[in-house]
Amino acid sequence: xxxxxxxxxxxxxxxxxxxxxxxxxxxxxxxxxxxxxxxxxxxxxxxxxxxxxxxxxxxxxxxxxxxxxxxxxxxxxxxxxxxxxxxxxxxxxxxxxxxxxxxxxxxxxxxxxxxxxxxxxxxxxxxxxxxxxxxxxxxxxxxxxxxxxxxxxxxxxxxxxxxxxxxxxxxxxxxxxxxxxxxxxxxxxxxxxxxxxxxxxxxxxxxxxxxxxxxxxxxxxxxxxxxxxxxxxxxxxxxxxxxxxxxxxxxxxxxxxxxxxxxxxxxxxxxxxxxxxxxxxxxxxxxxxxxxxxxxxxxxxxxxxxxxxxxxxxxxxxxxxxxxxxxxxxxxxxxxxxxxx
Amino acid sequence: xxxxxxxxxxxxxxxxxxxxxxxxxxxxxxxxxxxxxxxxxxxxxxxxxxxxxxxxxxxxxxxxxxxxxxxxxxxxxxxxxxxxxxxxxxxxxxxxxxxxxxxxxxxxxxxxxxxxxxxxxxxxxxxxxxxxxxxxxxxxxxxxxxxxxxxxxxxxxxxxxxxxxxxxxxxxxxxxxxxxxxxxxxxxxxxxxxxxxxxxxxxxxxxxxxxxxxxxxxxxxxxxxxxxxxxxxxxxxxxxxxxxxxxxxxxxxxxxxxxxxxxxxxxxxxxxxxxxxxxxxxxxxxxxxxxxxxxxxxxxxxxxxxxxxxxxxxxxxxxxxxxxxxxxxxxxxxxxxxxxx
Numbered sequence: 060x061x062x063x064x065x066x067x068x069x070x071x072x073x074x075x076x077x078x079x080x081x082x083x084x085x086x087x088x089x090x091x092x093x094x095x096x097x098x099x100x101x102x103x104x105x106x107x108x109x110x111x112x113x114x115x116x117x118x119x120x121x122x123x124x125x126x127x128x129x130x131x132x133x134x135x136x137x138x139x140x141x142x143x144x145x146x147x148x149x150x151x152x153x154x155x156x157x158x159x160x161x162x163x164x165x166x167x168x169x170x171x172x173x174x175x176x177x178x179x180x181x182x183x184x185x186x187x188x189x190x191x192x193x194x195x196x197x198x199x200x201x202x203x204x205x206x207x208x209x210x211x212x213x214x215x216x217x218x219x220x221x222x223x224x225x226x227x228x229x230x231x232x233x234x235x236x237x238x239x240x241x242x243x244x245x246x247x248x249x250x251x252x253x254x255x256x257x258x259x260x261x262x263x264x265x266x267x268x269x270x271x272x273x274x275x276x277x278x279x280x281x282x283x284x285x286x287x288x289x290x291x292x293x294x295x296x297x298x299x300x301x302x303x304x305x306x307x308x309x310x311x312x313x314x315x316x317x318x319x320x321x322x323x324x325x326x327x328x329x330x331x332x333x334x335x336x337x338x339x340x341x342x343x344x345x346x347x348x349x350x351x352x353x354x355x356x357x358x359x360x361x362x363x364x365x366x367x368x369x370x371x372x373x374x375x376x377x378x379x380x381x382x383x384x385x386x387x388x389x390x391x392x393x394x395x396x397x398x399x400x
Numbered sequence: 401x402x403x404x405x406x407x408x409x410x411x412x413x414x415x416x417x418x419x420x421x422x423x424x425x426x427x428x429x430x431x432x433x434x435x436x437x438x439x440x441x442x443x444x445x446x447x448x449x450x451x452x453x454x455x456x457x458x459x460x461x462x463x464x465x466x467x468x469x470x471x472x473x474x475x476x477x478x479x480x481x482x483x484x485x486x487x488x489x490x491x492x493x494x495x496x497x498x499x500x501x502x503x504x505x506x507x508x509x510x511x512x513x514x515x516x517x518x519x520x521x522x523x524x525x526x527x528x529x530x531x532x533x534x535x536x537x538x539x540x541x542x543x544x545x546x547x548x549x550x551x552x553x554x555x556x557x558x559x560x561x562x563x564x565x566x567x568x569x570x571x572x573x574x575x576x577x578x579x580x581x582x583x584x585x586x587x588x589x590x591x592x593x594x595x596x597x598x599x600x601x602x603x604x605x606x607x608x609x610x611x612x613x614x615x616x617x618x619x620x621x622x623x624x625x626x627x628x629x630x631x632x633x634x635x636x637x638x639x640x641x642x643x644x645x646x647x648x649x650x651x652x653x654x655x656x657x658x659x660x661x662x663x664x665x666x667x668x669x670x671x672x673x674x675x676x677x678x679x680x681x682x683x684x685x686x687x688x689x690x691x692x693x694x695x696x697x698x699x700x701x702x703x704x705x706x707x708x709x710x711x712x713x714x715x716x717x718x719x720x721x722x723x724x725x726x727x728x729x730x731x732x733x734x735x736x737x738x739x740x741x
Contacts, residue, residue, distance in 0.1 A: 143484030335737040346735030394687030396475040396676040
């Protein structure tokens with residue numbers, strides 16, 4: 060039944076796959092009509108993304124768990140928020156999140172805008188009591204009020220516009236033009252022979268059934284429609300117990316529907332060499348082991364060490380390049396602090 | 401006796417004061433002969449400064465408490481480190497720390513190099529078990545090893561060089577050329593009339609007895625020789641109990657000498673409008689209140705609200721300008737993480 064669903068999903072997109080091949084270079088980002096990109100909005104969003112004062116005790120910013128100075132994650136199994144508490148799932152990378160049709164492991168947010176609101180009030184993440192409390196802080200920083208007004212108009216300092224600004228910044232966090240994209244565009248020397256073998260393996264073994272498309276995270280779907288997959292599919296793999304892969308209800312945590320149990324959004328392969336540890340619970344420390352786990356639990360295949368090594372070499376061609384960025388200056392609170400009662 | 405000490409210190413530097421006036425524009429930074437500045441060393445130091453993987457659980461970098469995207473502090477009374485524990489003293493700003501002749505509130509480090517080593521192994525800050533453990537992590541990141549080799553030579557990945565690189569970056573974190581420096585250099589319109597009144601007040605009231613020099617943190621002293629002051633001096637101020645100003649032994653915590661009890665390094669006024677809350681325990685939330693507290697506890701003077709307001713206007717002329725900085729890219733750990741056992 061589960062397998063039927065998968066094949067069904069795959070089949071319904073096979074015309075696309077046949078026309079272009081299962082993978083493509085990363086395209087330009089399309090911003091939604093209701094949130095067009097402007098340089099001023101991106102600059103505001105970058106400040107908000109890096110501002111730890113949006114968290115209860117001033118210690119956690121978006122960047123704390125989605126570090127854009129590295130692979131867009133914190134390289135922890137699960138992230139630590141305000142008060143030293145660890146969350147339940149591994150932080151997904153912010154790099155190329157702009158290309159995903161749903162956000163979070165369980166797809167519970169349709170857009171980057173919607174996603175950005177979640178961690179602010181999650182009690183084990185940024186731990187603000189509510190969005191009003193977040194915006195009360197923002198309103199106390201004249202530098203933010205001025206920018207919101209410039210970007211969104213008068214009396215515009217609200218949570219929806221904050222989320223729009225952060226999402227706009229995140230739409231700049233994309234990594235087109237890397238080694239594999241060059242290869243796809245015809246530069247056959249852009250990747251090594253070993254990486255080419257790896258590409259052939261993921262094609263033949265069946266990985267691309269799910270990890271297709273320019274972001275290797277599934278077919279092009281309308282915003283809000285997620286490309287989910289059961290994980291693990293094959294219940295007999297010893298990896299399942301070893302890495303505790305079945306205890307998270309996945310998408311069912313959000314939908315409360317039994318048929319969604321164990322389903323997760325298919326993750327992107329872009330920059331995957333930088334986002335260890337792996338899977339929703341961050342239980343697998345290395346990329347080579349993650350490749351073994353996926354082959355066995357999703358495709359019922361055991362890869363040789365040489366095959367795993369080739370696949371890893373291929374995946375490494377999906378790293379970067381990362382755009383150069385200026386460090387933001389955060390608006391001040393002249394002569395006072397917001398972090399003290 | 402205490403007052404005698406203060407006056408003694410002041411008198412011994414009065415020739416300097418008389419020659420140049422008590423304050424001067426911020427000069428260029430001088431790097432020590434044993435750690436000359438190079439662009440490659442600064443770039444390495446910046447990466448290390450921003451790298452949370454130098455802390456036990458990967459959540460705290462130097463920048464977490466000394467945020468260079470704002471006033472070089474975290475705007476908290478005391479900082480929160482690994483495990484959600486709060487430290488005992490307010491984080492001093494990293495901006496212009498290069499001009500101080502000793503580091504930390506109690507002057508227990510002579511140099512930026514020495515200071516940089518402290519928080520790494522402080523159990524309530526970055527919480528690494530020892531410096532070897534820090535360097536083991538750094539050695540596992542090829543991007544760091546390559547840069548250490550380029551900057552310091554073969555087999556140079558050690559704690560002393562790590563500290564040198566961080567200190568070199570910190571020597572770029574200076575803010576010359578702001579409004580008051582322009583004023584001192586002859587541009588009389590660079591600051592407001594209100595700020596000029598404030599400058600006159602701090603001159604007449606006696607604040608400059610301690611807050612002299614280009615960094616408003618005391619006279620030029622050899623590296624390792626601190627300019628300390630008793631705080632509070634006048635024991636009858638109601639502020640002392642209100643803000644719990646006397647319970648910290650100050651420099652005596654480090655020296656264990658009774659005559660150092662309650663002595664602290666004189667803090668810089670540069671960027672002070674951005675570093676609330678104030679004092680070693682961060683007990684005073686606003687700059688205007690900090691001005692009142694200082695006048696009363698150190699000079700036995702009560703300033704009017706108008707005077708306080710003028711002084712604050714003057715202090716605000718000591719903010720920035722902050723150099724534009726590129727965001728660093730942190731070296732990767734291809735296909736694995738250092739934050740998992």
